Amino acid sequence: MSDKKIKISLLDIFGFIITGAVIFLAIFGEFIVPYDPTMVTNTVSKGPPPFSSWPSLLWDVFVNDLPSPHWFGTDSSGLDVFSRTIAAVRTDLIIAFSANIISASLGVFLGVILGYFRNILTEALLRLFDLLQSFPVFITAMILVALAGRTWVNIILAMSLLYTPIYLRLTRTEVLSLVNRGFIYASRVSGKTEFYIAIRHILPNALGPSLVQFSITIGFAILLTAGLSFVGAGVRPPTPEWGSMIASGAGQLVLGDWWPSVFPGVATSLTVFAFAVCGNFIEKNYDR
């Protein structure tokens, strides 16, 4: 281990705060939202109240106990954008994390196996996963999701399939650089089985790049979900999800309604950005 000091920049702190907030909202968001994010109201496409009136409105809500205004306005279905933006955190994180956990575990495991045990079979397997990487990501996801049904599970499975090769490649490269290290020889000499060595010694040491990749791919997963929604293959409405909110709100920009897409858009950007910053931080301080 290096004795290099961990440097934390302002940007990193910003990233941590956002990430923390996002995780907090994913867990407790449903207790904060003033409206049911899936039930329509009678006010459709109404803009948010001007920011200057927010203090008095906040006073009304918390002190005078009046019903909450639509802080971020309402969308074309009359759904409260604020409640949806908050409620969407959980949806998006579940999709992004599940997809990444599945693909990372699968990818890392296969990466270790394919990197450590090298024979014609593993080589062929590796090439097949390469092939998977050459598949047009978007189109494949679209095929899987649009036709197998627009459910969370299908979206997660499609993404896992597409992201597995990335983790596999990264891990395998790392494994290749590890196999000839002294400590591997040492454990081999001490009579440990090959499989034990692969899991016990290689695996933990080859995790680094995947960890960095994880935080980046989380962001990509959110963006891909958004893109899928845009071509009609995202989660089903009225599930609160940023991508589908941006996608359905995007068309209304030209009518002057900026709020249905801008608020979830900013939320998406911030979140993906924050995860990227965290990834960057890990990368910076990870002992290579």
Add this chain to the structure above:
Amino acid sequence: MWKFLIKRLLLALFQITFLVIAVFFLIRLLPADPVSRFVGMNASKEAYLQAEMSLGLDRSIGKQFQGFLLGDKNSLGLISGDLGKSWVSGEEVTQEIKKFLPVTLELITLAFIFAAGISIPVGLWGAANPGGIADKGTMVYSLFAGSQPEFSWGILFIFIFFVYFGIAPGPLGRLSPLTEAPIVITGAITIDAILAGRFDILLEALWYLTLPVLTLAFVLSGPIIKMVRENLIQALQADYILYARASGISSMRVARDALRVSISPTITLIGILFGYMIGGAVLIERIFSISGIGQYSINSILAFDYPAIQGVVLTISSITLLIFLIVDILHALVDPRIKL
């Protein structure tokens, strides 16, 4: 070099064979029946059977695969380079791909030229003095640009530059509808315009491509800048550079070597992103009304047009594999440490 090439080509052949099988059967696993669109007005049993037969879907799946590979009454088979006829338009899938693919390639090539043209100098600038304001700004920008949904920026750009300022063309595709397109030779309108000697059309096409290219380049520049910057910083700190410096080799020469070393992972990244974008540009195509391969594939998927989906996935994947190969070769040519 040749040995490497042959090995890689053989490998690609193996991969493509597998690809063909995978795509064919994957599509047929989907829980949907493409026959319905032909009986839209008359869903009687007889009409259904008639349509099923005309699509060749009444045969066993093995027979269908044989037909797809070796040819049947509807096509000559993949062996002869025939992907069959689209079930939506009745046109040869190869013809349709030939029409739509160059459009996308043109769009993303321009976007990549533009993105690389911006990112590499910016990345270098950031890396020139690590930790400085320029470096920090570059890094924040690259993290930010890389985490944006491109379609919302596309729509925003249209709104700002076309509707609000009126200085950009509308999302009308690649040319004004009133302009007569040059004779199609390559399918890429800029090249066709040059071949036809019509520089006015070339300018117009570039003009219409400005916003989509800008949008794509903005999103792409994020990861590219990051990659250039980090690799250069790393390269400049590498032992052999320190050694070269210490032994008094001119700083120009040192910088050139460091740049060459750091550029090769960037090439890999651009290659991967390029492969991704052939299918991934679909959102931009949709927003700017550009009929490229992405649009074509989405339409085919939504219409359950099996021959077209097969054709598109096969084509894009093969191109991506080819790009990976080219990237590997370039990699070796640029990076002095690698020998083929």
Add this chain to the structure above:
Amino acid sequence: MRKINTQIYQLLMFLIFSFLSSCSVQQDTNTKDSIIYLTQDVPVGLNNDGPAASIPESQIGIVNLQDALIDYAIDTDNIGEVRSLNFEKFEGRLAKEWFFDKKNLTWTFKLRENVISCAGNELTADDIIYTFARAKSVTGAAPIGWFLSSVASIKGFDNEVLSNPGARKLGDEVKKIDRYTVEIKQSAPNKLFLPALSTFGIRVFDSIEAKKNSSEEDPWSHNYINNISLPGFGPYCLESWSKGNEFIIKANKNYYRGEPRIKRVIFKRIPQSSNRFIIMRMHQADIAYGLTPREFNKLSEFNGIKVVGITGNQNLFLHMNFKTPPFNNLNIRRAVAATIPYKWIIKNGYFNQASIWRSLVPSRYPGAESKFDLKWNGIDKAKEILNSEGYFSPEDLLVYKDSFKLSYVSEKEDILAPIATAIRTEMRKAGFPVELDPIPLTQYGDRQLVKRDLPFAINSEEKPIVVDAGYAVQLFFASADAGGVNNMVNYSNRKVDGLWAKARVSEDEEERFKLITEIYQYLEEDIAWLPIAEYKTRWGAKENINGFVWYPDNGIRFFDLSMDSK
């Protein structure tokens, strides 16, 4: 490397900025008699029997390039912003006049003379023979010509054609009498004969030009017509066609009704409706179709642009499958009906450009009277009905969770998602476990028409192409074994079947009307469909474009339009 990239970068920046300064003068359209028509897609194929024929965007290509034997006259009494047709009155198109011999069930058509096609050929009886022979060959991917002929009871165009290749040759049911006269025989009296002839599915081909582009494997020129051009005698001729992008037609100078006033129409594919909106708004196109109701409303506020509309045959209804419990229970269907937020849908789904549909026939269609009374209304009423059926809490209905997946066509998400969400909200309040399930159009079609297993859906796509309430019965409500064609809710009522069997061959106008009206009374009582709203068919256009006429296929005939000089 760096140097080269910097150069490219500089060059590009230079180019872009020089464009910014030089090209920023916006082009204005509709000079030179050309107009630009913005559409979701340009025609995908031009073959009435081809794979793309059921796509509305393809049909609009067909009806502008080909003409029919006869068509409805334009309604001269009610002139709104869009004129309609007079569904009581037919006019000759390619046929100058026609007679019906009741005893022999034979129609005689006298063709116009000197009608010249785009290719320069004269219309003769051979073209009519070719048209029907082609339809009967059922060689296309979707035999629509055959189907509409069978709807019209043309002799020999029956189901045997599909199963028996020997029955596919045209006999003397369509017969050439002389160069300009043809006879068509029916197998039974049928009021739908003339209405069917006016549809896009039976339009007359220029047989000489069509045969010229045939081949041994493709004797009926399907490839040519799917992909290259459509030989016909219509008001326009194809100038160029780039699928998925652009479709350009130019006036047929020899058109027998006079050369069209709009000389050239450029169909431009703009897939996003918001893009069609802004292009219109910036005056860079002349006509746009298929915006959302709100975009149309907004568009009408801009100078120099108008939005015209008509309540034609587009409507929204709730589809409840009789084969999926609990929808086989009339009381459940009533409880569902009670929850529908009609007012919300009209106001927020259609921005007041629709009205509640209190009928099961599009209000413009002749052939029957239909009044759908809303006897049940409100969440409380719905709960009351549910209680009387033994469902006291939402949990009791959970066994039917899969039946309450409310489907709609995902391509229409812009318009349908808010409506579906509102219905979901209200139904949930009453205790129904509703979830939304948007699916792509093709899949929707498969489940609706072929599998017929779609339990619950909102549908805004059904418009009977033959303008008659009786045809709608045959299409949607007759049982499959009673000649029902697309009975997607699996509705079956022997009384309805019996009445339709009588009405179908009825020769007496008044009796037929009474029989069909009686059918609709049963349909309304049974809530065969739950009608929700009739919405307007609308176009956005520059102010100087006039003469819009609505046709049942909702496709503009550019021949009707004119353009004032500015």
